[in-house]
Amino acid sequence: MATVTREPEVHLPESHPPRRVKFNWVDSFLWAMRVFAIFFFAWGTVGAIALSLSGEGLGLAAWQDLIVAAISQGSMYGLIALGYSMVYGILGFINFAHGEVFMAGSLTGFFVADALATAGLWESSWLIAIFIVLIASMFTSTATAVIIERVAYRRLRNSPRLIPLITSIGVSFFIQNSVLRLTGSATKTYPQMPEWLTEKYTLLGISFEATRILVIVIALIAMAGLWQFVARSTTGRAIRAVAEDKEIAALMGIDVDRTIVMTFAVGGAMAGIAGVLWAIMFRGVSAFTGFIPGIKAFTAAVLGGIGNIAGAFVGGLVLGLFEGLGPNIVLRGLAWEIPRFIGLIALIALAVSAYLAWRNRTRTYGLLAGLFGLIAIASFLGWSFTIPGLSQLKDAVAFTALVLVLIFKPTGLLGEQLSSEDRA
Secondary structure, eight states, rough: OOOOOOOOOOOOOOOOOOOOOOOOOHHHHHHHHHHHHHHHHHHHHHHHHHHHHHHOOOOOOHHHHHHHHHHHHHHHHHHHHHHHHHHHHHOOOTTTTTTHHHHHHHHHHHHHHHHHHHHHHHHHHHHHHHHHHHHHHHHHHHHHHHHHHIIIIGGGGGTHHHHHHHHHHHHHHHHHHHHHHOOOSSSSEEEOHHHHSSSSEETEEEEEEHHHHHHHHHHHHHHHHHHHHHHSSSSHHHHHHHHHHHEEETTTTTOOOHHHHHHHHHHHHHHHHHHHHEEEEHEEEEETTTHHHHHHHHHHHHHHOOOOHHHHHHHHHHHHHHHHHHIIIIIITTTTTOOHHHHHHHHHHHHHHHHHHHHHHHHHHHHHHHHHHHHHHHHHOOOOOSSSGGGGGHHHHHHHHHHHHHHHHTSSSSSSOOOOOHHH
Protein backbone atom coordinates (compact mmCIF):
# COMPACT_ATOMS: atom_id res chain seq x y z
CA MET A 1 0.00 0.00 0.00
CA ALA A 2 1.45 3.36 -1.04
CA THR A 3 2.27 5.83 1.78
CA VAL A 4 1.03 9.33 1.21
CA THR A 5 3.44 11.97 2.46
CA ARG A 6 1.79 15.24 3.43
CA GLU A 7 3.56 18.50 2.93
CA PRO A 8 3.99 20.48 6.17
CA GLU A 9 1.78 23.53 6.28
CA VAL A 10 3.58 26.84 6.17
CA HIS A 11 1.95 29.67 8.13
CA LEU A 12 2.84 33.04 6.74
CA PRO A 13 2.63 36.01 9.10
CA GLU A 14 -0.49 38.07 8.60
CA SER A 15 0.14 41.43 7.08
CA HIS A 16 -1.36 44.26 9.09
CA PRO A 17 -2.25 47.44 7.31
CA PRO A 18 -0.56 50.55 8.71
CA ARG A 19 -2.45 51.93 11.71
CA ARG A 20 -4.27 55.09 10.82
CA VAL A 21 -5.20 57.82 13.24
CA LYS A 22 -8.87 58.60 12.84
CA PHE A 23 -9.45 62.33 12.49
CA ASN A 24 -11.67 63.95 15.09
CA TRP A 25 -12.24 67.69 15.44
CA VAL A 26 -12.46 67.65 19.24
CA ASP A 27 -9.33 65.51 19.69
CA SER A 28 -7.47 67.63 17.16
CA PHE A 29 -8.41 70.82 19.01
CA LEU A 30 -7.27 69.36 22.36
CA TRP A 31 -3.96 68.22 20.87
CA ALA A 32 -3.45 71.67 19.37
CA MET A 33 -4.11 73.18 22.81
CA ARG A 34 -1.51 70.85 24.29
CA VAL A 35 1.05 71.92 21.68
CA PHE A 36 0.46 75.63 22.29
CA ALA A 37 0.47 75.17 26.09
CA ILE A 38 3.80 73.33 26.07
CA PHE A 39 5.28 75.84 23.61
CA PHE A 40 4.35 78.97 25.59
CA PHE A 41 5.26 77.40 28.93
CA ALA A 42 8.68 76.30 27.64
CA TRP A 43 9.31 79.63 25.91
CA GLY A 44 8.29 81.64 28.99
CA THR A 45 10.28 79.51 31.43
CA VAL A 46 13.48 79.47 29.39
CA GLY A 47 13.02 83.15 28.57
CA ALA A 48 12.56 84.13 32.23
CA ILE A 49 15.75 82.25 33.16
CA ALA A 50 17.67 83.82 30.26
CA LEU A 51 16.48 87.34 31.17
CA SER A 52 17.40 86.82 34.83
CA LEU A 53 20.89 85.61 33.91
CA SER A 54 21.40 88.63 31.66
CA GLY A 55 20.31 91.00 34.42
CA GLU A 56 17.09 92.08 32.70
CA GLY A 57 14.69 89.94 34.74
CA LEU A 58 14.08 89.30 38.42
CA GLY A 59 16.99 88.66 40.74
CA LEU A 60 17.52 85.60 42.94
CA ALA A 61 16.16 87.34 46.05
CA ALA A 62 12.96 88.28 44.23
CA TRP A 63 12.46 84.68 43.02
CA GLN A 64 12.95 83.39 46.57
CA ASP A 65 10.32 85.79 47.92
CA LEU A 66 7.88 84.80 45.17
CA ILE A 67 8.32 81.07 45.82
CA VAL A 68 7.86 81.35 49.59
CA ALA A 69 4.81 83.62 49.14
CA ALA A 70 3.31 81.24 46.56
CA ILE A 71 3.74 78.20 48.80
CA SER A 72 2.24 79.98 51.82
CA GLN A 73 -0.79 81.17 49.85
CA GLY A 74 -1.15 77.75 48.23
CA SER A 75 -1.15 76.14 51.68
CA MET A 76 -4.10 78.30 52.66
CA TYR A 77 -5.95 77.35 49.45
CA GLY A 78 -5.23 73.70 50.20
CA LEU A 79 -6.80 73.86 53.68
CA ILE A 80 -10.00 75.41 52.29
CA ALA A 81 -10.03 72.91 49.41
CA LEU A 82 -10.11 70.02 51.90
CA GLY A 83 -13.70 70.94 52.81
CA TYR A 84 -14.80 70.95 49.17
CA SER A 85 -13.12 67.63 48.48
CA MET A 86 -14.36 65.83 51.59
CA VAL A 87 -17.98 66.90 51.09
CA TYR A 88 -17.88 65.92 47.42
CA GLY A 89 -16.34 62.58 48.29
CA ILE A 90 -19.11 61.72 50.73
CA LEU A 91 -22.21 63.44 49.22
CA GLY A 92 -21.25 63.88 45.57
CA PHE A 93 -21.93 67.61 45.20
CA ILE A 94 -19.94 70.85 45.50
CA ASN A 95 -20.69 72.90 48.62
CA PHE A 96 -20.30 76.41 47.24
CA ALA A 97 -21.16 77.85 50.67
CA HIS A 98 -17.80 76.63 51.99
CA GLY A 99 -16.16 79.95 51.12
CA GLU A 100 -18.57 81.64 53.54
CA VAL A 101 -17.62 79.09 56.21
CA PHE A 102 -14.04 80.32 55.77
CA MET A 103 -15.22 83.95 55.92
CA ALA A 104 -17.20 83.38 59.14
CA GLY A 105 -14.11 82.00 60.86
CA SER A 106 -11.86 84.84 59.73
CA LEU A 107 -14.36 87.52 60.83
CA THR A 108 -14.88 85.88 64.23
CA GLY A 109 -11.12 85.79 64.60
CA PHE A 110 -11.02 89.54 63.97
CA PHE A 111 -13.50 90.36 66.74
CA VAL A 112 -11.66 88.10 69.20
CA ALA A 113 -8.28 89.55 68.18
CA ASP A 114 -9.62 93.09 68.54
CA ALA A 115 -10.89 92.30 72.05
CA LEU A 116 -7.54 90.76 73.00
CA ALA A 117 -5.71 93.80 71.62
CA THR A 118 -7.94 96.10 73.71
CA ALA A 119 -7.12 93.99 76.79
CA GLY A 120 -3.39 94.22 75.99
CA LEU A 121 -2.89 90.46 75.52
CA TRP A 122 -2.21 90.74 71.77
CA GLU A 123 1.00 92.72 72.32
CA SER A 124 2.20 91.10 75.56
CA SER A 125 1.49 87.41 74.76
CA TRP A 126 0.92 87.13 71.04
CA LEU A 127 1.29 83.33 70.85
CA ILE A 128 -1.41 82.81 73.48
CA ALA A 129 -3.60 85.41 71.78
CA ILE A 130 -3.30 83.88 68.31
CA PHE A 131 -4.05 80.44 69.78
CA ILE A 132 -7.28 81.81 71.29
CA VAL A 133 -8.14 83.42 67.94
CA LEU A 134 -7.45 80.12 66.18
CA ILE A 135 -9.77 78.19 68.53
CA ALA A 136 -12.55 80.78 68.13
CA SER A 137 -12.22 80.76 64.33
CA MET A 138 -12.26 76.96 64.16
CA PHE A 139 -15.29 76.78 66.46
CA THR A 140 -17.27 79.32 64.41
CA SER A 141 -16.43 77.73 61.06
CA THR A 142 -17.21 74.25 62.40
CA ALA A 143 -20.54 75.37 63.83
CA THR A 144 -21.43 77.19 60.60
CA ALA A 145 -20.64 74.13 58.47
CA VAL A 146 -22.67 71.81 60.74
CA ILE A 147 -25.67 74.17 60.77
CA ILE A 148 -25.55 74.44 56.96
CA GLU A 149 -25.59 70.65 56.67
CA ARG A 150 -28.46 70.26 59.12
CA VAL A 151 -30.68 73.05 57.83
CA ALA A 152 -30.00 73.15 54.10
CA TYR A 153 -28.59 69.83 52.89
CA ARG A 154 -29.87 66.94 54.99
CA ARG A 155 -33.32 66.76 53.41
CA LEU A 156 -31.82 67.01 49.92
CA ARG A 157 -29.54 63.97 50.07
CA ASN A 158 -31.71 61.84 47.83
CA SER A 159 -32.57 64.68 45.46
CA PRO A 160 -31.04 65.13 42.00
CA ARG A 161 -27.51 66.56 42.14
CA LEU A 162 -28.55 69.92 40.70
CA ILE A 163 -30.87 70.73 43.64
CA PRO A 164 -28.25 70.71 46.46
CA LEU A 165 -25.82 72.48 44.12
CA ILE A 166 -28.25 75.37 43.58
CA THR A 167 -29.11 75.31 47.28
CA SER A 168 -25.43 75.73 48.20
CA ILE A 169 -25.22 78.83 46.02
CA GLY A 170 -28.31 80.24 47.72
CA VAL A 171 -26.87 79.48 51.17
CA SER A 172 -23.66 81.23 50.16
CA PHE A 173 -25.49 84.44 49.22
CA PHE A 174 -27.68 84.23 52.33
CA ILE A 175 -24.68 84.00 54.69
CA GLN A 176 -22.75 86.67 52.81
CA ASN A 177 -25.60 89.19 52.93
CA SER A 178 -26.49 88.35 56.53
CA VAL A 179 -22.92 89.00 57.65
CA LEU A 180 -22.90 92.16 55.53
CA ARG A 181 -25.94 93.47 57.39
CA LEU A 182 -24.49 92.55 60.78
CA THR A 183 -20.92 93.81 60.36
CA GLY A 184 -21.14 96.36 57.54
CA SER A 185 -19.28 96.52 54.25
CA ALA A 186 -16.08 98.07 55.60
CA THR A 187 -12.97 95.92 55.72
CA LYS A 188 -11.98 94.92 59.24
CA THR A 189 -8.23 95.03 59.90
CA TYR A 190 -6.59 92.68 62.38
CA PRO A 191 -4.24 94.25 64.96
CA GLN A 192 -0.64 94.77 63.93
CA MET A 193 1.48 91.63 63.99
CA PRO A 194 4.58 91.55 66.25
CA GLU A 195 7.77 92.98 64.79
CA TRP A 196 9.60 89.66 64.97
CA LEU A 197 6.92 88.15 62.75
CA THR A 198 7.22 90.75 59.99
CA GLU A 199 11.02 90.74 59.85
CA LYS A 200 13.06 88.76 57.33
CA TYR A 201 15.42 85.96 58.35
CA THR A 202 18.11 84.11 56.44
CA LEU A 203 18.60 80.35 56.57
CA LEU A 204 21.01 78.44 54.30
CA GLY A 205 21.37 81.53 52.16
CA ILE A 206 17.60 81.84 51.64
CA SER A 207 15.86 84.97 52.89
CA PHE A 208 12.25 84.65 53.99
CA GLU A 209 9.61 86.50 55.99
CA ALA A 210 8.64 84.84 59.28
CA THR A 211 4.94 85.38 58.56
CA ARG A 212 5.07 83.19 55.46
CA ILE A 213 7.00 80.42 57.18
CA LEU A 214 4.55 80.43 60.11
CA VAL A 215 1.63 80.04 57.69
CA ILE A 216 3.33 77.12 55.91
CA VAL A 217 4.17 75.37 59.21
CA ILE A 218 0.63 75.73 60.60
CA ALA A 219 -0.88 74.48 57.32
CA LEU A 220 1.42 71.45 57.22
CA ILE A 221 0.64 70.58 60.87
CA ALA A 222 -3.10 70.88 60.17
CA MET A 223 -2.82 68.70 57.06
CA ALA A 224 -0.76 66.07 58.89
CA GLY A 225 -3.28 66.03 61.74
CA LEU A 226 -6.18 65.60 59.33
CA TRP A 227 -4.37 62.81 57.51
CA GLN A 228 -3.76 60.93 60.77
CA PHE A 229 -7.37 61.52 61.83
CA VAL A 230 -8.81 60.13 58.59
CA ALA A 231 -6.34 57.24 58.37
CA ARG A 232 -6.18 56.02 61.98
CA SER A 233 -9.21 57.14 64.00
CA THR A 234 -12.52 55.28 64.17
CA THR A 235 -14.38 58.33 62.89
CA GLY A 236 -11.91 58.72 60.04
CA ARG A 237 -12.40 55.12 58.98
CA ALA A 238 -16.17 55.65 59.14
CA ILE A 239 -15.83 58.71 56.88
CA ARG A 240 -13.90 56.65 54.33
CA ALA A 241 -16.45 53.84 54.50
CA VAL A 242 -19.42 56.18 53.99
CA ALA A 243 -17.59 57.90 51.13
CA GLU A 244 -17.14 54.50 49.47
CA ASP A 245 -20.71 53.20 49.88
CA LYS A 246 -23.34 54.61 52.25
CA GLU A 247 -25.65 51.58 52.16
CA ILE A 248 -22.90 49.05 52.92
CA ALA A 249 -21.54 51.33 55.64
CA ALA A 250 -24.99 51.50 57.26
CA LEU A 251 -25.30 47.70 57.15
CA MET A 252 -21.95 47.51 58.97
CA GLY A 253 -23.37 49.56 61.84
CA ILE A 254 -21.96 52.99 60.92
CA ASP A 255 -24.17 55.96 61.74
CA VAL A 256 -24.23 57.63 58.30
CA ASP A 257 -25.88 60.87 59.49
CA ARG A 258 -23.34 61.36 62.27
CA THR A 259 -20.47 60.60 59.91
CA ILE A 260 -21.67 63.17 57.37
CA VAL A 261 -21.97 65.77 60.12
CA MET A 262 -18.41 64.97 61.22
CA THR A 263 -17.23 65.43 57.63
CA PHE A 264 -18.74 68.92 57.51
CA ALA A 265 -17.29 69.67 60.94
CA VAL A 266 -13.77 68.64 59.97
CA GLY A 267 -13.95 70.59 56.71
CA GLY A 268 -15.21 73.61 58.65
CA ALA A 269 -12.36 73.35 61.16
CA MET A 270 -9.82 73.37 58.33
CA ALA A 271 -11.54 76.44 56.85
CA GLY A 272 -11.33 78.13 60.27
CA ILE A 273 -7.57 77.52 60.39
CA ALA A 274 -7.30 78.93 56.87
CA GLY A 275 -9.22 82.03 58.01
CA VAL A 276 -6.58 82.77 60.65
CA LEU A 277 -3.79 82.15 58.13
CA TRP A 278 -5.46 84.65 55.81
CA ALA A 279 -5.47 87.19 58.65
CA ILE A 280 -1.80 86.58 59.39
CA MET A 281 -0.86 87.18 55.75
CA PHE A 282 -3.26 89.96 54.71
CA ARG A 283 -4.93 91.22 57.95
CA GLY A 284 -8.00 92.61 56.15
CA VAL A 285 -11.33 90.69 56.27
CA SER A 286 -14.90 91.52 55.29
CA ALA A 287 -18.20 89.86 54.39
CA PHE A 288 -16.85 89.29 50.88
CA THR A 289 -13.56 87.72 51.98
CA GLY A 290 -14.74 84.16 51.32
CA PHE A 291 -15.76 84.55 47.67
CA ILE A 292 -12.45 84.64 45.75
CA PRO A 293 -10.51 82.29 48.10
CA GLY A 294 -13.51 79.92 47.99
CA ILE A 295 -13.52 79.82 44.19
CA LYS A 296 -9.76 79.28 44.12
CA ALA A 297 -9.99 76.55 46.74
CA PHE A 298 -12.63 74.79 44.64
CA THR A 299 -10.23 75.14 41.70
CA ALA A 300 -7.49 73.58 43.82
CA ALA A 301 -9.76 70.65 44.74
CA VAL A 302 -10.49 69.97 41.06
CA LEU A 303 -6.84 70.47 40.15
CA GLY A 304 -5.63 67.91 42.69
CA GLY A 305 -8.43 65.42 42.04
CA ILE A 306 -11.93 65.89 43.44
CA GLY A 307 -12.67 63.68 46.43
CA ASN A 308 -8.96 63.15 47.10
CA ILE A 309 -7.81 64.63 50.43
CA ALA A 310 -4.12 64.66 49.59
CA GLY A 311 -4.96 65.88 46.10
CA ALA A 312 -6.84 68.88 47.52
CA PHE A 313 -3.81 70.07 49.48
CA VAL A 314 -1.40 69.38 46.62
CA GLY A 315 -3.78 71.16 44.26
CA GLY A 316 -3.72 74.18 46.58
CA LEU A 317 0.07 74.27 46.57
CA VAL A 318 0.21 73.93 42.78
CA LEU A 319 -2.42 76.64 42.33
CA GLY A 320 -0.46 78.94 44.63
CA LEU A 321 2.68 78.34 42.57
CA PHE A 322 0.77 79.00 39.34
CA GLU A 323 -0.65 82.20 40.77
CA GLY A 324 2.58 83.47 42.31
CA LEU A 325 5.12 82.38 39.71
CA GLY A 326 3.05 82.04 36.53
CA PRO A 327 2.97 85.71 35.54
CA ASN A 328 6.68 86.16 36.22
CA ILE A 329 7.79 82.92 34.58
CA VAL A 330 5.50 82.41 31.60
CA LEU A 331 4.39 85.95 30.76
CA ARG A 332 7.59 87.85 31.61
CA GLY A 333 9.69 85.31 29.72
CA LEU A 334 7.76 85.93 26.50
CA ALA A 335 9.76 89.15 26.12
CA TRP A 336 12.83 87.00 25.36
CA GLU A 337 13.53 86.59 21.65
CA ILE A 338 14.43 83.01 20.74
CA PRO A 339 17.93 82.94 19.13
CA ARG A 340 18.25 81.89 15.50
CA PHE A 341 20.49 78.89 16.23
CA ILE A 342 17.71 77.43 18.41
CA GLY A 343 15.37 77.96 15.47
CA LEU A 344 17.74 76.01 13.19
CA ILE A 345 17.92 73.14 15.68
CA ALA A 346 14.12 73.18 15.96
CA LEU A 347 13.83 73.09 12.17
CA ILE A 348 15.95 69.92 11.99
CA ALA A 349 13.99 68.37 14.85
CA LEU A 350 10.78 69.30 13.04
CA ALA A 351 11.84 67.36 9.94
CA VAL A 352 12.79 64.28 11.98
CA SER A 353 9.64 64.27 14.13
CA ALA A 354 7.41 64.88 11.07
CA TYR A 355 8.99 61.88 9.32
CA LEU A 356 8.50 59.69 12.41
CA ALA A 357 4.90 60.89 12.75
CA TRP A 358 4.21 59.96 9.11
CA ARG A 359 5.93 56.58 9.45
CA ASN A 360 4.51 55.48 12.80
CA ARG A 361 1.14 57.21 12.58
CA THR A 362 1.29 58.32 16.24
CA ARG A 363 0.10 61.59 17.71
CA THR A 364 3.11 61.94 20.02
CA TYR A 365 5.49 62.58 17.12
CA GLY A 366 2.87 64.88 15.63
CA LEU A 367 2.81 66.88 18.88
CA LEU A 368 6.61 67.15 18.80
CA ALA A 369 6.51 68.23 15.17
CA GLY A 370 4.01 70.98 15.99
CA LEU A 371 6.09 72.10 18.99
CA PHE A 372 9.34 72.31 17.02
CA GLY A 373 7.50 74.07 14.21
CA LEU A 374 6.26 76.78 16.57
CA ILE A 375 9.76 77.24 18.00
CA ALA A 376 11.22 77.63 14.52
CA ILE A 377 8.52 80.12 13.48
CA ALA A 378 8.94 82.18 16.67
CA SER A 379 12.72 82.24 16.20
CA PHE A 380 12.83 83.24 12.53
CA LEU A 381 10.01 85.80 12.83
CA GLY A 382 11.58 87.31 15.96
CA TRP A 383 8.52 86.97 18.18
CA SER A 384 8.73 88.93 21.44
CA PHE A 385 5.84 90.04 23.67
CA THR A 386 6.08 92.54 26.51
CA ILE A 387 2.99 92.27 28.73
CA PRO A 388 2.37 95.14 31.19
CA GLY A 389 0.76 94.76 34.61
CA LEU A 390 1.85 91.18 35.24
CA SER A 391 0.80 91.15 38.89
CA GLN A 392 -2.79 91.95 37.88
CA LEU A 393 -2.96 88.84 35.69
CA LYS A 394 -2.30 86.27 38.43
CA ASP A 395 -5.95 85.15 38.63
CA ALA A 396 -6.16 84.74 34.85
CA VAL A 397 -2.92 82.71 34.84
CA ALA A 398 -4.14 80.50 37.72
CA PHE A 399 -7.46 79.59 36.10
CA THR A 400 -5.86 79.16 32.67
CA ALA A 401 -3.38 76.75 34.25
CA LEU A 402 -6.32 74.77 35.69
CA VAL A 403 -7.87 74.38 32.23
CA LEU A 404 -4.57 73.30 30.71
CA VAL A 405 -3.80 70.78 33.46
CA LEU A 406 -7.25 69.23 33.06
CA ILE A 407 -6.71 68.98 29.31
CA PHE A 408 -3.62 66.85 29.98
CA LYS A 409 -5.06 64.99 33.01
CA PRO A 410 -8.84 65.29 33.33
CA THR A 411 -9.00 63.45 36.68
CA GLY A 412 -6.62 65.89 38.39
CA LEU A 413 -3.01 65.59 39.48
CA LEU A 414 -3.51 62.74 41.99
CA GLY A 415 -6.71 61.34 40.49
CA GLU A 416 -10.31 61.40 41.63
CA GLN A 417 -11.60 59.36 44.57
CA LEU A 418 -15.30 58.84 44.01
CA SER A 419 -17.94 56.71 45.71
CA SER A 420 -19.28 53.54 44.10
CA GLU A 421 -22.42 55.45 43.02
CA ASP A 422 -20.38 58.16 41.27
CA ARG A 423 -18.12 55.62 39.58
CA ALA A 424 -21.19 53.80 38.31
